[in-house]
Amino acid sequence: MFNSDSVVNLSNRVYRRRQRVNRMMLALSGATVVFGLFWLCWLLLTLFIKGGAALSLTLLTESTPPPGADGGLLNAILGSVMMAAVATLIGTPIGVLAGTYLAEYGRRGWLAPATRFLNDVLLSAPSIIIGLFIYAIYVAQVEHYSGWAGAFALAILVIPVVVRSTDNMLMLVPNSLREAAAALGCPQWRVVMFICYRAARSGIITGVLLAIARISGETAPLLFTALNNQFMSMNMNAPIANLPVVIFQYAASPYEDWNRLAWAGAVMITLLVLGINIAARTLFRK
Structure with missing residues (x-):
């Protein structure tokens, strides 16, 4: 009714x-x-x-100054770029290979779920714990701070981001592509290299870019590893200047000129992270 x-x-x-x-x-x-x-x-x-107001060409041409003098952030920018580059070169291959195992080879058994769980824990771990870990196993052993120690700490932060993105992107590749290649006699490593990676390339690159954006502003792990250097230095085996620590120290100082440099450095990092995120989302859409 x-x-x-x-x-x-x-x-x-x-x-x-x-x-x-x-x-x-x-x-x-x-x-x-x-x-x-x-x-x-x-x-x-x-x-x-x-x-x-503090942005100028001087920031890119002069090193950090003493109080009351004019200067820039060149040494801090170069130090950050060097450590981020080394961390990316170390963390990206490890993350991609680990994510590949989880998505392609570890679909059965207990190892892959356990690895995903531990990776999620590492992904959400406070970065200061990573810095203390590297301090204990590296800095305390060599008895000095260094750019290498900072790069190792940042690499540990890169790995879980790349693992998660690689795992997720490869899981989205249709199984029909794998089955078609296997039916033609293609071994699994070729399927992964020439089919799965190509299909998931944009997503994997997006994960790497997001990992770089994350480590660009990390301060806590660098306080225990790379520390800082007031002068221009490209020696990775010694304390090296970097933007996050310079911003931290200059923002807390009583000198107005240092405060202005801290604000300028914060703007530079913000623009860098914003640009990387825009690039990552553009690649992901494609």
């Missing part, structure tokens, strides 16, 4: 109640978005107002 109360119309009390609930939840969702964007915009506006 036809029930008029079940008809979706404005006179239906159930429909009106659901419509009110829907509007209320949409309003709450919109309010939370506005709330989050407000603080984000305030943070970025403050950052660019205070740091934008």
Whole structure:
């Protein structure tokens, strides 16, 4: 028998109640978005107002100065680039190979689930713990801070990000592609190299870029490993300047010129991370 109360119309009390609930939840969702964007915009506006005025060509041509003198952040920028490059070169192959095992070879058994769990733990571990770990096993043994120690700490932060992205992207590759290649007599390593990697290339590159964006602003692990250097130095076996630690030290100093350099360094790191994230999302869309 036809029930008029079940008809979706404005006179239906159930429909009106659901419509009110829907509007209320949409309003709450919109309010939370506005709330989050407000603080984000305030943070970025403050950052660019205070740091934008300090941006100049001098930042890229001169080293960090003593108090009361003019200078830039060249030595800190070079140190950060060197450590991030070494960390990426170390962490990317390990992460890609580990992610490949999880997606392609470890679909059965207990090892792959256990590895994924430990990788998730490492992914969410505070970076200061990584710095203390490298300090204990490397810095304390060689008895001095160094750029290598900083690069090793950053590499440990790179690995879980690359493992997760590689694993996820390879799992999205259709099994029909693997089966078609296997039917033609292609060995599994060739299937992975020439089919799976090509299909998941954009996602893997995205994970690497996101890992670089993560380590670009890490300060805590570098305080226990690379420390800092006031002068220009490209010796990775000695303490080396880097942007995050320079920003930390200069922002806490009582000198206004150092404070301005700290704001300028923060703007540079923000623009770098923003650019990397935009590039990663552009690649992922393709």
